[in-house]
Amino acid sequence: MKFKLNIVFLRSGTYLDLVLLIFFVIVSWYFMRKAVRGEKLPKLRHIPAIEAITEGVGRSVETQKPVHFEMGVSGGQLYSTLVSMTLASLTMLRHIAKLCAKYGARLIVHLPYQAESIPLIEATVREGYKEEGKSELFRLDDLRYYGQGSLTWDQGVTASFSQDGVGLNLAVGIFYSDVTIPLEMAKIKGGMVIGGTGRWIMVYAFAMMCDYVFLGEEIYAAGAIVSENPLMLSGIIVEEWGKFFVLVFLAIGFILAAIGLNVGKLFAL
Amino acid sequence: MSFFRYQLPTIIVTTCGIIMLLAFFTPFDIFTTIKANLTQWMVVIASTSIWLGFLYMCNAQYHMLKRNPTRSQKILFVTPFAFFLLFFIVGISFPKDTNSPQYLWLFNNIYSQVSMTITGVMFFTLSSAAYRTFRASSIDSLALILGGLIYTLRLIPMFPYFIPWLVPVGEWLLLVPNVGGGRGAVIAAALAAMAVGLRTLWGREVVLKEG
Numbered sequence: 001m002k003f004k005l006n007i008v009f010l011r012s013g014t015y016l017d018l019v020l021l022i023f024f025v026i027v028s029w030y031f032m033r034k035a036v037r038g039e040k041l042p043k044l045r046h047i048p049a050i051e052a053i054t055e056g057v058g059r060s061v062e063t064q065k066p067v068h069f070e071m072g073v074s075g076g077q078l079y080s081t082l083v084s085m086t087l088a089s090l091t092m093l094r095h096i097a098k099l100c101a102k103y104g105a106r107l108i109v110h111l112p113y114q115a116e117s118i119p120l121i122e123a124t125v126r127e128g129y130k131e132e133g134k135s136e137l138f139r140l141d142d143l144r145y146y147g148q149g150s151l152t153w154d155q156g157v158t159a160s161f162s163q164d165g166v167g168l169n170l171a172v173g174i175f176y177s178d179v180t181i182p183l184e185m186a187k188i189k190g191g192m193v194i195g196g197t198g199r200w201i202m203v204y205a206f207a208m209m210c211d212y213v214f215l216g217e218e219i220y221a222a223g224a225i226v227s228e229n230p231l232m233l234s235g236i237i238v239e240e241w242g243k244f245f246v247l248v249f250l251a252i253g254f255i256l257a258a259i260g261l262n263v264g265k266l267f268a269l
Numbered sequence: 270m271s272f273f274r275y276q277l278p279t280i281i282v283t284t285c286g287i288i289m290l291l292a293f294f295t296p297f298d299i300f301t302t303i304k305a306n307l308t309q310w311m312v313v314i315a316s317t318s319i320w321l322g323f324l325y326m327c328n329a330q331y332h333m334l335k336r337n338p339t340r341s342q343k344i345l346f347v348t349p350f351a352f353f354l355l356f357f358i359v360g361i362s363f364p365k366d367t368n369s370p371q372y373l374w375l376f377n378n379i380y381s382q383v384s385m386t387i388t389g390v391m392f393f394t395l396s397s398a399a400y401r402t403f404r405a406s407s408i409d410s411l412a413l414i415l416g417g418l419i420y421t422l423r424l425i426p427m428f429p430y431f432i433p434w435l436v437p438v439g440e441w442l443l444l445v446p447n448v449g450g451g452r453g454a455v456i457a458a459a460l461a462a463m464a465v466g467l468r469t470l471w472g473r474e475v476v477l478k479e480g
Contacts, residue, residue, distance in 0.1 A: 009295055009296075009297075010294060010295060010296070011293070011294055011295060011296045014293065014294050017293075017294070018294055020463075021290075021463075024463055024464070024467060025467065028464065028467045028468070028471075032468075032471070032473060079308075079311045081462070082462075083466075084461065084462035084465035084466060085462070087465055087469070087474060087476050087477075088465065090476040091475070091476045094476060111322070111325065113322070114315065114318075115315075115318040115319050115320075115321045115322030115325075116314050116315055116318040116321075118318070118321055118322060118325060119321075124476065139332075140325075140328060141328055141329045141331075141332035141333070142329075143325060143329070144325075144326075144329050145322045145323075145325040145326045145329070146326070147322065147323075147326065148319075149384075150387070151380070151383060151384040151387050154387050154390075155387065177391065178387075178391070180391050180394045180395055180398070181387070181390055181391055181394050183394075183398075184394035184395075184397060184398050185394065187398075188397070198458040198461070198462070200451055200454040200455050200458065203454070205398075207402075208395075208398040208399065208401075208402040209394075209398045215454070216454040216455075216457060216458050217454070217457040217458045217460075217461045220458075220461035220462075220464070220465060221461075223476075227475050227476075229475045231468070231473050231475060232468075232475050235461075235464040235465060235467075235468050236461075236464070238464045238467075239457070239460045239461045239463075239464045242460035242463065242464070243456075243457065243460060246456055246460070
């Protein structure tokens with residue numbers, strides 16, 4: 001059986017993508033409107049790693065060691081398909097900057113090699129300090145840049161762990177195989193390690209090396225929870241609706257395949 | 270002021286985002302051309318901003334030296350700049366620039382060697398983390414150990430010879446729970462990314478606003 005659909009103003013092979021996008025736009029609009037009106041949104045489940053961040057900052061203050069934050073050597077991507085992870089890690093950076101300002105811990109941020117993201121990162125840290133009314137605690141020299149490539153980045157981060165010490169190492173963002181060195185070195189230097197990435201292939205490293213881990217999509221949920229902003233929380237509910245949508249498609253595909261239709265061709269419209 | 274700081278960037282982001290979507294969904298060449306032009310801007314911004322990173326690096330190094338003006342810190346301060354200058358001067362001084370034999374010698378004998386050493390360190394960090402992870406402290410870690418053992422031992426010829434079921438069980442672990450779990454996680458992360466993307470297009474992304 002052949003499926004052929006031709007719409008002049010649409011590229012063939014993108015019809016289902018468009019259906020998904022329209023669905024997302026409608027659901028996002030609905031929940032954002034609810035959030036703006038101040039209506040009650042469903043409660044999100046508890047993520048242990050979020051509370052562990054506060055505990056880690058407290059531990060850093062007690063031991064007089066700094067808090068380290070890294071979003072990955074390639075974590076400053078502003079124009080790739082991974083940009084959403086950059087935004088999630090910036091939300092987390094703002095949260096940790098606020099906590100450090102509140103409790104008086106020193107925050108060292110290891111910058112990604114994409115230098116175009118530095119102004120955004122600097123502004124995020126400044127905002128965090130400003131929100132707590134302690135702008136004077138911000139130190140520009142605690143934003144560390146190491147150039148391009150994991151070679152220099154790994155060396156720079158681990159050298160900072162050795163020189164300054166580690167109370168808490170928070171690693172949230174876009175990570176590749178080079179992340180294993182800083183995560184394990186922070187552990188060896190006696191720091192508490194919390195982290196996560198949306199890149200599923202690297203979640204194993206975080207599961208092995210972190211005390212608390214954000215599993216895949218949890219970085220987005222954690223970002224929304226720590227922001228305490230209804231608009232951000234509404235995004236997580238939109239994502240849940242997307243999951244229902246995918247589940248419905250899976251069920252339809254299962255039934256169609258069971259009655260002998262070529263589901264692959266149908267869904268490739 | 271807030272128009273230039275917030276509304277104008279939001280308008281630019283939304284316009285560019287819509288153009289990208291139109292280039293993906295519609296067959297019209299004009300959107301593909303605009304998308305290509307916009308993408309070129311990214312390269313320009315990325316290559317010019319590298320100097321910004323250099324300034325940050327210098328600033329951090331300078332403050333570290335100021336706080337700790339010891340001899341070893343002075344050496345640490347000077348060494349990266351010396352190597353930077355060495356690579357920079359050699360890179361522009363010989364014909365063929367970075368493809369000159371002189372530059373390639375530096376690259377292959379210094380940069381690549383240090384890079385490989387770092388990769389070697391990665392192996393040790395993974396080993397020590399694996400030792401900590403593969404301790405049967407809970408049911409979850411016990412399941413991880415069993416799965417990992419079956420998966421690993423099936424690749425060593427001696428074990429499938431004596432325990433033939435290791436191969437089908439290992440393959441099943443690899444192709445069924447592993448692929449299923451991985452796909453679920455990838456779909457969930459992609460949906461979350463879409464939600465963030467739409468929020469950004471609407472100018473509602475909190476992280477991009479001032480507090």
